[in-house]
Amino acid sequence: MARKNSRQWLWAVLGWLVAILLFFPIFWMFLTSFKTEVAAVATPPQLFFRPTLENYVAIQDRANYFNYALNSIAVSLGSTFLALLLAIPAAYAMAFFPTKRTKGTLMWMLSTKMLPSVGVLVPVYILCREAGLLDSRIGLIIIYTLINLPIVVWMIYSFFKEVPKEILEADRMDGASTQQELRHVLLPLALPGIASTALLSIILAWNEAFWSLNLTTFDAAPLTAFIASFSSPQGLFWAKLSAASTLAIAPILIFGWLSQRQLVRGLTFGAVK
Amino acid sequence: MRIFRSAKIIIVFIIGIFLVQSLHACMPSSQAAGKTRLTIATVNNGDMIIMQGLSSQFEEANPDIELRWVVLEENVLRQRTTTDVASQGGQFDVLTIGSYETPIWARRDWLRPLNLPASYDVNDLLKPVREGLSSDGQLYAVPFYAESSMLYYRKDLFANAGITVPEQPTYSQVKEWASKIHNPQNGVYGICLRGKPGWGENMAFLTTLVNTFGGQWFDMNWNPTLNTPAWEAAIGYYVDLMQNYGPPGASSNGFNENLALFSTGKCGMWVDATVAAGLISNPKESNVYDKVGFARAPIENYPNGSNWLWAWALAIPKTSKSPEAAERFIAWATSKEYIQLVANQNGWVAVPPGTRTSTYENPNYQKAAPFASIVLRSIQSADITQPAAQPTPYKGVQYVDIPEFQAIGASVGQTIAAALTGNTSVEQALQQSQTSTERFMRHTGYIR
Incomplete structure (x- = not known):
């Protein structure tokens, strides 16, 4: 009994250590956002200091945070919706009606993630220019959808594979059409998995920086562009950059915190039988 | 089924946002309104x-x-x-x-x-x-x-060490002064210089150093000259100076890092952009705003190209x-x-x-701006058409005005940063830089 207790303690301590280690950069960024620029770069680093809101005031003076935040929300939700719309039928076909090329197709989809983004920057830029999609939310939604589609298809595919085929066969025996089968049987069963996939897709789109910096200028610029505008080649900027980053991650942090139960449930869906 | 109902609400919400944003994207901009x-x-x-x-x-x-x-x-x-x-x-x-x-x-x-x-x-x-x-x-x-670039120094430390700084110091003097004021036990390093690799970071400063030591990037036929005695003397001087009197981790210090170090009183000297003068003299951003002395960027053998x-x-x-x-x-x-x-x-x-x-x-x-006259003289003395002791096929004091220089400067900057950290010798770093630059110039058609 004592041995079991001490092992539990060990795991608990290890868990806390990992959590603290992961959370520390965010905590330090939050702390730095309330320092002056000189205090932010002081050595040794200051844990106790007189907090100031001057960085937040300076940021609001220089940039309209809400425009950027609105773009981030629109683009991450829009791209997630579009990715799910394409991925659910694709994953359904691959999970329940596989052909000899299904595995290869899935691997190929994943392999597109290995291509460095900068390698296709100029062709994508020219395509967007020709389609009039530079600095537009629609352009960014399409790009993010394409970026996240392989992961979304893979995740939903693996969740669908966990659903027993017998259940689908039973509803087919009862005369359900494909659409009814998807809507009334499969989606409710795989909903925790789909929800966690959606959450992951939103987080990935929210954090994406390369394409958002390269394809937007003003109208469609999301929060990643907002953060980038506070990094400086000359002069001290850490405190303002920390304040901008805190504002940029706040919505997604709150969103992740509120939905963490759903996220964990979905990610461990079918893991323990 | 509750979870399914809430998922429905989320999906409707997503569609709503999507449509609103799509419509907004299609709306006419203020350009149409005459602006x-x-x-x-x-x-x-x-x-x-x-x-x-x-x-x-x-x-x-x-x-x-x-x-x-x-x-x-x-x-x-x-x-x-x-x-x-x-x-x-x-x-x-x-x-x-x-x-x-x-x-x-x-x-x-x-x-x-x-x-x-x-x-x-x-x-x-x-x-x-x-x-x-x-x-x-x-x-x-x-x-x-x-x-342009100039020398910043701590007047209080120099006064304590009995050093008087002329308007135009030399790099030999800089080394001697660094050895006198270097006091790492009290958190003061003799000198701070750029070490972060990059064509606009360490190579901006190092190109001016090489210029004044008598070197240049290319001869008149675009052959790289990175393994010449002038480069070896300049980079050898830099590595020796920084390893003995520089702050720890200097190979990751660029303009901003050195600005932070100097502003918090950690550097006895600093050679960098003249734009820093206003920043380190600002009481809001600097702890040493009233202790800063200014001088022209140091020279060594030749005055050409010693300040960018x-x-x-x-x-x-x-x-x-x-x-x-x-x-x-x-x-x-x-x-x-x-x-x-x-x-x-x-x-x-x-x-x-x-x-x-x-x-x-x-x-x-x-x-x-008490530093104004030094800044003006520094800018006026910088000649982009004659950046080195010998004629060059390029313009630019701390850069070479060809598109390929960004890649070349980044690569050479990395090998010199490796020499600064002690991972390779100065001779090896320069030979490696010479080989890679030669290859690059051949591929891009400058030399055959």
Whole structure:
């Protein structure tokens, strides 16, 4: 009994250590956002200091945070919706009606993630220019959808594979059409998995920086562009950059915190039988 | 089924947002409402932030123009604007570019030549800066601020050590002084210099060091000369100086890191951009604001190219949809009247330095900026056409005005940073740099 207790303690301590280690950069960024620029770069680093809101005031003076935040929300939700719309039928076909090329197709989809983004920057830029999609939310939604589609298809595919085929066969025996089968049987069963996939897709789109910096200028610029505008080649900027980053991650942090139960449930869906 | 119901609500919400945003994206912009929109790509630094703050006055005086700011970090800005201009994206009307890019982009016909009105007084712009922003005698960009390099030192530490600094010190003296004031036990390092790899970071400083030691990047036939005695002497001096009297981890220190170290009293000396003078003299940003001494950038064997020349300038890309409005804006942002406006609003010490003769002739500026005369002499002495002791096939003091230099400078910067950390010897680093640069120049057709 004592041995079991001490092992539990060990795991608990290890868990806390990992959590603290992961959370520390965010905590330090939050702390730095309330320092002056000189205090932010002081050595040794200051844990106790007189907090100031001057960085937040300076940021609001220089940039309209809400425009950027609105773009981030629109683009991450829009791209997630579009990715799910394409991925659910694709994953359904691959999970329940596989052909000899299904595995290869899935691997190929994943392999597109290995291509460095900068390698296709100029062709994508020219395509967007020709389609009039530079600095537009629609352009960014399409790009993010394409970026996240392989992961979304893979995740939903693996969740669908966990659903027993017998259940689908039973509803087919009862005369359900494909659409009814998807809507009334499969989606409710795989909903925790789909929800966690959606959450992951939103987080990935929210954090994406390369394409958002390269394809937007003003109208469609999301929060990643907002953060980038506070990094400086000359002069001290850490405190303002920390304040901008805190504002940029706040919505997604709150969103992740509120939905963490759903996220964990979905990610461990079918893991323990 | 509760979870299914809430999922339905989320999906409806997502569709709603999607549709609203789609409709919003399709709505007419204010351009249709009669206003010309100017999109300005710029870097995030103090002078640009002041300009952004004062730009409402330009909009009030020009009610037909609406300004839209895209502020980015220097490297991101360079990549972003290059992609846009090279692929004719037409996303920007005004670009913030440096002395390095301006002549290269002008030769590629990416920039509009500037024809500013007589009232602008082009001849008031400092000649070396003006020439750096021209190609074949035609001006393609106007400077928003310009800089050279200079030596900063701690007057209190030097007084304690009994050192008097002449206006034009030498690198041999710098080494001797560093050994006297180096006191790491008390958290003071003899000297701070750039070590972070990059063509605009460690290689900017090191190119000036090599110049004054008698070296250069290429001979007149574009053959790299990185394994010559002058390079070995300069880089050997640098590595020895920094390993003995520099701060720990110097290979990751760029301008900002050294600014932080100097501002917090950790450096006895620092050779870097003249623009730092205003920052380290500002009580809000520096703990040593009242203890800073100024001198010209040190020299060694030759005076040519011992201090650099750089300008951040405003230019109009050929793809701009509103070039006339853009020219009106850049004429305003770099005018004498704008400098007076900054002085009225933020004080003379905050005006953009290094651009106009009239600024340096102004007694108010001379009083507010004790370093002004050194900055002016430094800029005036920097000659981009004769950056080294021997003739060069290129222009540029701390860079080479060819597009390939960014890649070459980054690669050489990395091998020298490795020598600074002790992972390789100076000789090996230079031989490796020579080989890679030779290969690069052969591939790009400069040498056969």
